[in-house]
Amino acid sequence: MEPVHIIGAGLAGSEAAWQIARTGVPVVLHEMRPAKGTFAHKTGDCAEMVCSNSFRSDDDAMNAVGQLHWEMRAAGGLIMAMADRHRLPAGGALAVDREAFSAAVTEALRAEALIQIVPGEITDLPDDGNWIVATGPLTSDALAQAIRAVTGTDALAFFDAIAPIVHADTIDMSVAWEQSRYDKGETEAEQKAYINCPMTRDQYEAFIDALLAAEKTEFHEGETAGYFDGCLPIEVMAERGRETLRHGPMKPVGLTNAHNPTEKPYAVVQLRRDNALGTLYNIVGFQTKMKYGAQTQVFRMIPGLENASFARLGGIHRNSFLNSPTLLDDRMRLRQRPNLRFAGQVTGVEGYVESAAIGLLAGRMAAAQAQGRDLTPPAPTTAMGALVNHITGGAEAKTFQPMNVNFGLFPPLDEMRGGRKGRKDRYPAYTQRAKDDFSAWLAAQ
Structure with missing residues (x-):
């Protein structure tokens, strides 16, 4: 079976590689670090966290990011498993020991027989094969230029306002x-x-x-x-x-x-x-x-x-992201070049957890393609489905900017439309609906 190639071993690329290998499909994971670094990264390890050590709220009843945690755990996500293994006391939040977390993700990927980690920078986008681009907000200049050549000069922003x-x-x-x-x-x-x-x-x-x-x-x-x-x-x-x-x-x-x-x-x-x-x-x-x-x-x-x-x-900070509503389909494939999927922050999601979650979906979709199947995204009533729906068509393309998961991305609850309900009632209803629908999506695979 031809392998799936992934560019970038950040949180999204690492999660995508793990999900693909778990289905029996081989993976080649390309990472330019440490030979070519960035101003933010300090190591060559996979899934290095550079801004903080927090995955934010772990409350899966009252918080949208907590619901995203739940969905990633339900899907056997590597990022959440390693985060749970190396979590630190942080009240209701999920905080991790950054170095131990990254080292554990790297060790798990290297131990997986179907994953080959190849060092070196990818500077061009291939015309064929099954590829995932998961290069994050600090995409190298050479690869960014290659992406602009395919998507148009205005497809990437390097300082998002x-x-x-x-x-x-x-x-x-x-x-x-x-x-x-x-x-x-x-x-x-x-x-x-x-x-x-x-x-x-x-x-x-x-x-x-x-x-x-x-x-x-x-x-x-x-x-x-x-x-x-x-x-x-x-x-x-x-x-x-x-x-x-x-x-x-x-x-x-x-x-x-x-x-x-x-x-x-x-x-x-x-x-x-x-x-x-x-x-x-x-x-x-x-x-x-x-x-x-x-x-x-x-x-x-x-x-x-x-x-x-x-x-x-x-x-306002340096960032590289696609105008995904105009460029990607709901399988996160580039419409002009469907052999290329994008995952992680480069798609216009913001945050560690959101980046890894989109990597999880991209990995599962790429694995399905390698096996001759088509995998539809989860329903927009789920946290992952709401994110995918937002970046591939739900957001306004002209004003598209990176976004964290939040309940504002979820379709309203029908039973709530007759009158405003407080968060105490509304948020658990959102998360219970999401759990039911995400469980059904997993069971159908």
């Missing part, structure tokens, strides 16, 4: 209102495509003061602070003048406060739907490099967002 994303049901609609600027749009849905949060002059001035005073994140060694003109951090714009934001992303023109039509807002913060379900909204033009704690404090000063729950906070 990320705006915060808010859970729609935590926006106070007694303060905010729905309206597109100048009521643009041919349909009512288009004319109400934005949620608007108004500010008085005093509120705006206080917001600017807090924005300028907030603690900012410094760039890592090896990164530069060059920004795209169209997505400057809001604090950089504010430093250019106190009225800059009011004449930029916070301009109040073309809008009428539905709650008080006679009073003109001094400034307006707009939120735009971020997914097809309408459960998530991003704060338009609010890319930021404020530290996370500062972001929640400053952004909750915005009228209507005082009690906002954030699905993702903002940031």
